[in-house]
Amino acid sequence: MRDIVAYQESKREIAVHRQALKAGGQSKTEAVCKYPF
Numbered sequence: 001m002r003d004i005v006a007y008q009e010s011k012r013e014i015a016v017h018r019q020a021l022k023a024g025g026q027s028k029t030e031a032v033c034k035y036p037f
Helices: 002-024 028-034
Strands: none
Touching: none
16 A cells, blocks of 8 residues: 555656656656656
8 A cells, every 4th residue: 555655656756857857957867767667
Protein backbone atom coordinates (compact mmCIF):
# COMPACT_ATOMS: atom_id res chain seq x y z
CA MET A 1 0.00 0.00 0.00
CA ARG A 2 2.81 2.39 0.88
CA ASP A 3 4.46 1.57 -2.45
CA ILE A 4 1.38 2.79 -4.31
CA VAL A 5 1.45 6.08 -2.43
CA ALA A 6 5.15 6.48 -3.09
CA TYR A 7 4.58 5.73 -6.77
CA GLN A 8 1.80 8.30 -7.05
CA GLU A 9 3.95 10.88 -5.25
CA SER A 10 6.87 10.24 -7.58
CA LYS A 11 4.56 10.48 -10.62
CA ARG A 12 3.39 13.87 -9.40
CA GLU A 13 6.99 14.99 -8.87
CA ILE A 14 7.84 13.88 -12.40
CA ALA A 15 4.95 15.97 -13.72
CA VAL A 16 6.33 18.96 -11.82
CA HIS A 17 9.78 18.26 -13.23
CA ARG A 18 8.39 18.13 -16.78
CA GLN A 19 6.61 21.45 -16.31
CA ALA A 20 9.81 22.96 -14.93
CA LEU A 21 11.76 21.62 -17.90
CA LYS A 22 9.27 23.17 -20.33
CA ALA A 23 9.31 26.47 -18.47
CA GLY A 24 12.95 26.89 -17.51
CA GLY A 25 14.81 24.23 -19.47
CA GLN A 26 16.46 22.78 -16.39
CA SER A 27 18.80 19.78 -16.50
CA LYS A 28 16.92 16.86 -18.02
CA THR A 29 19.48 14.34 -16.78
CA GLU A 30 18.75 15.38 -13.20
CA ALA A 31 15.15 14.23 -13.49
CA VAL A 32 16.19 11.07 -15.31
CA CYS A 33 18.71 10.16 -12.62
CA LYS A 34 16.17 10.75 -9.88
CA TYR A 35 13.36 8.83 -11.60
CA PRO A 36 14.73 6.26 -14.07
CA PHE A 37 11.33 4.80 -15.05
